[in-house]
Amino acid sequence: MPRDPLIGLVGKPSSGKSTTLNRKLSVRHLPFKEREHVLIRPRFTTIDPQRAIGYLQISCACARYDLSDRCKPNYGACVKGKRSVPIELLDVAGLVPGAHEGKGLGNKFLDDLRQADALIHVVDVSGTTDAEGKATRGYDPLQDIVWLRSEIVRWIEGNLVEKWGSIKRRHVAIKANPIETLQNQFSGYGSTPQTVARALDRLKLKEPLEHWSPETISSVVNSFTDEKFPTVFALNKIDHPDADKNISKIAKMQDPQSIVLCSAISEVFLRKLAKQGFVRYVEGSELVDTREDLVEMGEADGGGLKELDEKLKTRIENLKDMVLYRFGSTGVVQVLSRAAELLGLVPVFPVRNIHGFGAGAGSNAVFRDCVLVQKGTTVRDCARKIMGDAPLAYVEGAGGVRVSEDEVVEVGKNDVS
Numbered sequence: 001m002p003r004d005p006l007i008g009l010v011g012k013p014s015s016g017k018s019t020t021l022n023r024k025l026s027v028r029h030l031p032f033k034e035r036e037h038v039l040i041r042p043r044f045t046t047i048d049p050q051r052a053i054g055y056l057q058i059s060c061a062c063a064r065y066d067l068s069d070r071c072k073p074n075y076g077a078c079v080k081g082k083r084s085v086p087i088e089l090l091d092v093a094g095l096v097p098g099a100h101e102g103k104g105l106g107n108k109f110l111d112d113l114r115q116a117d118a119l120i121h122v123v124d125v126s127g128t129t130d131a132e133g134k135a136t137r138g139y140d141p142l143q144d145i146v147w148l149r150s151e152i153v154r155w156i157e158g159n160l161v162e163k164w165g166s167i168k169r170r171h172v173a174i175k176a177n178p179i180e181t182l183q184n185q186f187s188g189y190g191s192t193p194q195t196v197a198r199a200l201d202r203l204k205l206k207e208p209l210e211h212w213s214p215e216t217i218s219s220v221v222n223s224f225t226d227e228k229f230p231t232v233f234a235l236n237k238i239d240h241p242d243a244d245k246n247i248s249k250i251a252k253m254q255d256p257q258s259i260v261l262c263s264a265i266s267e268v269f270l271r272k273l274a275k276q277g278f279v280r281y282v283e284g285s286e287l288v289d290t291r292e293d294l295v296e297m298g299e300a301d302g303g304g305l306k307e308l309d310e311k312l313k314t315r316i317e318n319l320k321d322m323v324l325y326r327f328g329s330t331g332v333v334q335v336l337s338r339a340a341e342l343l344g345l346v347p348v349f350p351v352r353n354i355h356g357f358g359a360g361a362g363s364n365a366v367f368r369d370c371v372l373v374q375k376g377t378t379v380r381d382c383a384r385k386i387m388g389d390a391p392l393a394y395v396e397g398a399g400g401v402r403v404s405e406d407e408v409v410e411v412g413k414n415d416v417s
């Protein structure tokens with residue numbers, strides 16, 4: 001049965017992980033059942049990783065069938081076809097340079113990372129904190145991208161090289177293929193034979209495994225790391241004046257698809273103002289309206305918003321200029337969306353009644369559930385994930401069409417019941 005996708009949040013101290021999570025983690029607003037899930041589960045000490053629930057914004061199935069006004073999710077929310085679906089996050093705090101040698105409880109944190117399917121690396125792009133998170137000025141944040149990646153690679157490589165002699169001997173003795181041999185070593189990182197196959201495929205290696213040089217082993221581990229831990233770089237603190245030059249530098253070195261610019265503190269601020277009734281704010285967009293704006297747009301009562309004092313007005317104007325107009329949004333919602341894209345997550349909407357998309361039992365509500373599955377998941381696996389071991393007669397997709405259990409689920413293709 002496929003397990004739920006898990007995204008790990010990493011970054012040095014003070015890069016802004018908690019601030020980013022505060023945005024995504026609204027424990028108070030969750031139903032009680034879900035809250036239990038969210039609470040930090042201390043195992044041995046208080047610095048254990050935290051499981052948190054983030055909200056991934058997707059386009060809801062209700063929008064495709066023009067049923068937005070009847071869409072009532074059991075978890076998360078749906079506003080005019082934009083649905084927030086809960087997704088689990090693993091907050092891996094405490095990674096510092098030297099973690100693979102055990103510095104700062106590094107091995108433990110790296111071990112916790114094993115469970116993650118993708119990573120969000122929160123980078124302080126303002127350069128106002130050094131490698132260990134202490135206040136400074138002019139630090140080059142590209143170094144953080146380099147060292148954090150290197151910690152993960154050196155950890156995996158170290159574990160592999162330590163046993164390389166016996167791995168090689170066994171490989172030759174049982175005439176295994178490289179995928180089998182490596183999968184045996186990498187399964188502890190949550191790898192599958194497909195992950196290993198893709199990692200090897202890229203390298204087009206000619207030499208048999210028993211003749212691999214240390215450089216080849218290193219490139220195999222690098223390629224495996226790319227496959228197993230696809231990473232989004234959340235370049236945080238873009239509101240800071242020193243951020244610009246660092247952003248350009250990082251943009252030249254990294255795949256643009258892997259970068260999202262964000263200002264977690266701006267997102268927290270805007271949400272707070274919206275909650276207090278001072279602004280109307282559409283999450284993930286550049287739209288922030290004050291009472292005056294709404295009056296100007298023809299809403300006589302200013303949308304019922306409160307009057308702002310001069311200080312708050314100036315702060316909002318600055319935030320618009322420095323962040324929203326320049327970058328299009330605070331970027332925080334986009335960070336999670338990009339990670340889901342890298343993972344190829346597919347939202348699936350299980351319903352009891354495939355013709356009306358309802359939940360049954362006389363309810364008028366539609367699309368109450370939405371589960372996220374990894375790309376490549378079959379209809380059978382998906383049904384098992386939703387129904388457990390209950391006997392499966394057959395699965396129908398939208399329009400009441402029977403769907404083969406071997407079919408792979410795709411967006412908009414087979415919303416199953």
Ligand SMILES: Nc1nc2c(ncn2[C@@H]2O[C@H](COP(=O)(O)OP(=O)(O)OP(=O)(O)O)[C@@H](O)[C@H]2O)c(=O)[nH]1
Pocket residue numbers: 011012013014015016017018019020093094133236237238239240262263264265266
């Ligand atoms: N200017 C600016 N400051 C930010 C932003 N996000 C976070 N900060 C500040 O950076 C500091 C560290 O933020 P945290 O969210 O606590 O960082 P962290 O990565 O969780 O730190 P640890 O818990 O030590 O691992 C705080 O003072 C935040 O207010 C941002 O977008 N812009």
